[in-house]
Amino acid sequence: MAPKRRETPSKGDLREQAILDAAEVLLEREHAEPMTVESIAKGAGISRGSLYFYFGSKQEVLAALVARTVARLYLDEQPADPGLPAHDTVRRAVGNAARAWREHGPVMRAAVEFGPEVPEIARLWRETIANNAEAMTRVLVAGGLPAGDGPTGAAALAQALCWMTERNFYHASTQPGGLDRMTETMVEIWCRLLPGG
CATH class of the missing domain: 1.10.357.10 (Tetracycline Repressor, domain 2)
Structure with missing residues (x-):
């Protein structure tokens, strides 16, 4: 029997999406140059250290x-x-x-x-x-x-x-x-x- 697929996204998936959403909002408001890992993390409501769990740099985001x-x-x-x-x-x-x-x-x-x-x-x-x-x-x-x-x-x-x-x-x-x-x-x-x- 095949394992049951998870219907809802995991907490990690949601956090990763929040990081990408925050980066997109920053791009609309500012530009890629002034955007930093810290500003992305703040926009996603997480710490800078937590962001590094998902992405190694602004370029990866x-x-x-x-x-x-x-x-x-x-x-x-x-x-x-x-x-x-x-x-x-x-x-x-x-x-x-x-x-x-x-x-x-x-x-x-x-x-x-x-x-x-x-x-x-x-x-x-x-x-x-x-x-x-x-x-x-x-x-x-x-x-x-x-x-x-x-x-x-x-x-x-x-x-x-x-x-x-x-x-x-x-x-x-x-x-x-x-x-x-x-x-x-x-x-x-x-x-x-x-x-x-």
């Missing part, structure tokens, strides 16, 4: 927060409707990306900024962009672009545009109303790639 956010983004993604025209699928995908930046902007900006110095964050972020590029490659091929491996094939174009979208949304997410304007621009760029765009 940020990596876990990015991992949690990326996992939520994957859960939020809707599978593409095969009957939907490519232009509509592109609009939906770019809109979903903009929504993610609206809802999780501070964490996503921290991923971009700390990736160069925290290898785990860099890995998580590259995998996220690669996942998006794979999905968008399928959309571009379905929309009529060549599937070849060359620099003008759908995969290369999707990868370049996913990184372009990421960087533009990163900057736009810091400006009031910036994401709305940038969403329109990025939809326009993606759709112009498609035949009849």
Whole structure:
């Protein structure tokens, strides 16, 4: 007989979630730089020593927060409707990306900024962009672009545009109303790639 799964999270799981929640609140209020292990612990209602039981550093907290956010983004993604025209699928995908930046902007900006110095964050972020590029490659091929491996094939174009979208949304997410304007621009760029765009 299989062991019974625990339905409710353990005290340790709840404390770890409280640490990540506190870090996310601090990112929204301040920025990753002024955030310290002490301020995260205080926000979670625990001592600095208790925080070290779960995470060895601020960078480890940020990596876990990015991992949690990326996992939520994957859960939020809707599978593409095969009957939907490519232009509509592109609009939906770019809109979903903009929504993610609206809802999780501070964490996503921290991923971009700390990736160069925290290898785990860099890995998580590259995998996220690669996942998006794979999905968008399928959309571009379905929309009529060549599937070849060359620099003008759908995969290369999707990868370049996913990184372009990421960087533009990163900057736009810091400006009031910036994401709305940038969403329109990025939809326009993606759709112009498609035949009849």
